[in-house]
Amino acid sequence: MTDYLVLAAAAFLAGLIDAVVGGGGLIQIPALFSTLPSVVPATLLGTSKLAGIWGTGAAAINFARRITIRWSTAAPAAAAAFVLSFLGAYTVTKIPPDFIRKLLPFILVAVAIYTLKKKDLGTHHAPIHTGWQEKSLAVLIGGSIGFYDGFFGPGTGSFLVFLFVRVFGYNFLSAAAVSKIVNVACNLAALLWFGYSGHLLWKVGIMMAVLNVAGSLIGSRLALRHGSGFVRKIFLFVVSALILKTGYDAFLIR
Template sequence: MEWIFITLASLLAGFVDAIVGGGGLVMVPALFAAFPGAPPATLLGTNKAASVWGTAMATWQYSRRVQVRWSAMLPAAAAGFVGSFGGAWAVTVMSAEFLRKLLPLVLLGVLAYTLAKKELGRHHTPRFEGRAEALAAGAIGLLIGFYDGFFGPGTGSFFVFLFVRLLGYDFLNASASAKLLNCATNIAAIALFASKGHVWWHYAVTLAVANVAGSLLGTHLALKHGTGFVRGIFIVVVGTLILKTGYDAFLR
């Protein structure tokens, strides 16, 4: 029953994550509910080992239909990899408790700004070109990559918001670019978890297949319905993140 439960959760996580990020909202609680006695690092490592395949599939699907700005995004992905590995190392020597309490407040600001700016992310008008865009995207990759390795919740949504707000992308293009960077940060985390034996590969394979199936469906809907649909899902996911992280930080 646990296998069926977490496989269905992985399917839903892949669907949500492909559109706007936030698949961990579904998958991580499902793993902790199914295996309450397991080491947290093992559950997190297993989640990453499964979800990276859905993220990679979404990246490939988007790249066929959306004009990803590779000259900026590939260096940004490399920066995200370095940042994520650095964040994963940092969490071994310092506490992430301050982020636990700060995160819901930051997400609330992101949601309020998105709702207030009705035209935010509706039009794709990149603000930078060439080296300037690569540097700006690289800074975002390094910062959010470090956050992903150090703490993690909402990484995909932060990538999307910053690409929209700072780089001038629409929500569809921002989501496509965010997938590439999320792939890089996930690979860095997997490398760390796997090196310490914190991945259940026998579960990860099944979960990966389900995650890819959900990712294909989510990507199809995002490409079919466009920026307005992605913006709507972004608002729902960020709102849910606020409730989840707020509960974890102040009530649990």
């Protein structure tokens, strides 16, 4: 019973954080691994995806009701992410992601420093691309992050938010909204693979999904209420936590 309470709390907090800037896996995945140590990792990751996709989907719907989504960016990015996440998942079965594991903390440090230095980054929503240029960049970003999500994964939501702000000229709030749509595509592709291969704990995943949705709805409402400045602060907090976590995993765990 205690294990289920821990997983429920973790799912709620993960949904809340993930709805704003991504990074919910920092909470949800360690909770699953610590409370269910006898279950194989693939099944725990699949169960986390089962819970997470509902929360991410709820956040995407909540954002879409209040913010105008640029589907000319979101749709091609999501489609590319869906396809390439399969390729990433396949690749990780052939090539260990050790190089990415050690490189990731440094990439995140660069993202944090850039965001801190550019005080006005993401404060104004002024999309700078249209037409085929917009679609091509959306496919490139969606496909690249989709592949990364399938291949390794940590920080996917935060990378999407940063890239939509930096490359497309979105504010943090609009970037968070579009990133949720792309995240749903990534999670769906992974979930189909885990489901096909039988790596799902349905009862645990559904229980966590309910709490994940509850946290997600609160998180997206907080973002909508407090705007891009709030999202920027949470973004920097989550990126800082990711730097510590990925650095520890890459260099201190033997």
